Amino acid sequence: MQRPPFALARASVLGTATLHGNAPGCCTPRAQPASTPDVKVRHRAALAELDSTFHCSIIGTCLSTGELRKLVRRLITLDTTAPDIEVHHEAVTLATRGGAGAKALHKALDQRHALAIRQFAAASDADAVQALWDNALASGDVAGAYWATMTHPEGSVAVRQKAFGDVHMLSHLVGASNRADIRRLVALEADNEALKDTVARQHLRMQEADAEHAAALQEASDLIATLRGREMAGGEAVPLEVAAQQQLISAQIERIATAEARRAQADDTVRTLRAEIAHLQAQLAASRSEAQALETMIDRQQVATEDTPHLPALDNRNVLYIGGRPGTVTTIRTLVERAGGHFQDHDGGLEDRKGLLPAMVAAADIVVFPVDCVDHDSVGMLKRICQQQGIDYHPVRSASVASFVELLARLPQS
Structure with missing residues (x-):
């Protein structure tokens, strides 16, 4: 056919x-x-x-x-x-x-x-x-x-x-746009699984260190009890035997200290890994939400009617997008215009002068900026200007098209 x-x-x-x-x-x-x-x-x-x-x-x-x-x-x-x-x-x-x-x-x-x-x-x-x-x-x-x-x-x-x-x-x-974000989502899931495996191995090492620690403490306790028993019985230990016992006790104390140090190091590693996993899980949740937003947009485009467009209507609102990457900014401009909005962009201070930001913000209805592509000074200034002028502003997770589509899906609810 x-x-x-x-x-x-x-x-x-x-x-x-x-x-x-x-x-x-x-x-x-x-x-x-x-x-x-x-x-x-x-x-x-x-x-x-x-x-x-x-x-x-x-x-x-x-x-x-x-x-x-x-x-x-x-x-x-x-x-x-x-x-x-x-x-x-x-x-x-x-x-x-x-x-x-x-x-x-x-x-x-x-x-x-x-x-x-x-x-x-x-x-x-x-x-x-x-x-x-x-x-x-x-x-x-x-x-x-x-x-x-x-x-x-x-x-x-x-x-x-x-x-x-x-x-x-x-x-x-x-x-x-969808394929690029799906690749990122798969990579994040793989990183998350690898970190989980690392945490499991660290837990096993901690259990081994605990067992060594307990064994060393038991041996030291047994030696101390033996020496005290001889002292109470009034017996005289051979000097060489006493010296050997002291060496054994010193070795056990050193083993205990080493085991405690290893456990403390393992605790630090686990805390670090758990923090990384929490960060990755937050990224995964955001990526899944963004992928769902793209999924919904594509599905609604397939079955859209005149009262249910596949993009939320922006109703002639002015959208100011600050930062981002040239390729995605062009795509986001197209999405905004097709949703009935007006689009302006500012690079966040790399090439455009920061002095232009206050005037551009004042003319906007919505200010959007990806937190991974705007410097900290500009972010702080943007928030202050938007709060002073009562402008609705939205930091998004990344400069991807998916992050912006996910924001569009949330706008009618916010």
């Missing part, structure tokens, strides 16, 4: 999101036939009437994996254990083939996105359709708006190609 161009895929619990389009040849759209005219039709286009290049992205973006599986199993014989990618490919084949299968898919899409279709019905020309699509993309209402745009009677080839390209690049943006 022909492989579709791409599709947004759901993420697993560890965040290992993939794109259906990663299959060979999936991201290479077929060239439009030279004879295809840019003709407007006066009825909504059927799924089977659309160029098959678009089928993969429509099915992958506008229907959830669960409802697609149920629908395809009603249309064809499909193994219950078939992977999601096989279900997706079968649906794309049905759409391309036309007939009853394509009609059933079209009906399911219309029912799923009836609200978006009604909203787009007001568009009277291609420019109006384009404007509605751009607004939906900026606010995160992708799934329903994509279906309404691709089937709109006033939708031109250019409008459909633009929407197709926007959805395609959005899938790459989310997938790349």
Whole structure:
């Protein structure tokens, strides 16, 4: 069967999101036939009437994996254990083939996105359709708006190609960010397990040191009791024997001191390791929360409707991001603008002058800064300025996109 161009895929619990389009040849759209005219039709286009290049992205973006599986199993014989990618490919084949299968898919899409279709019905020309699509993309209402745009009677080839390209690049943006954060999460979990093993070994050494300590104390006590017994009996010890006993006692005392020193050192090591484990556990909790935020964003993007965008709306709020890394700042700017906010950034004092910060903070509704990319002086000054001016500020754990997405998920609750 022909492989579709791409599709947004759901993420697993560890965040290992993939794109259906990663299959060979999936991201290479077929060239439009030279004879295809840019003709407007006066009825909504059927799924089977659309160029098959678009089928993969429509099915992958506008229907959830669960409802697609149920629908395809009603249309064809499909193994219950078939992977999601096989279900997706079968649906794309049905759409391309036309007939009853394509009609059933079209009906399911219309029912799923009836609200978006009604909203787009007001568009009277291609420019109006384009404007509605751009607004939906900026606010995160992708799934329903994509279906309404691709089937709109006033939708031109250019409008459909633009929407197709926007959805395609959005899938790459989310997938790349998620993969980087999942790699960090796996590394943290490995470090945590290694430290736990080290602590277990230190506990074993402490038990051995305790046993040596107890044995040395018992031997010293026995020697002292023997000498005192001889003294009370009035016997005279041979000088050489007395000297030997004294040496044994001195050796036992030295062993006791060594065992106590080893135990104290082991105690210090265990305290240090426990502090490191507590720090790693806090990092793991934060990373899991960030990965969950990305998971939720991707899932909501798959099943988003017009009243539930996959990103929390920022409602024209001004977001000032201080510090960070150039690559992630660009991605975060895109997320803010697509969530309906306005974005400004300041490098925290590396290149931009710190004297600009008070004025930039005063113009912001929300101030965000990653604590791993801003110097301590700037952090202290930022907190003072925000508190004095009553500006909402949020330090985040790292400069990653995941940390910012996790913050966006918390903003409506704070």
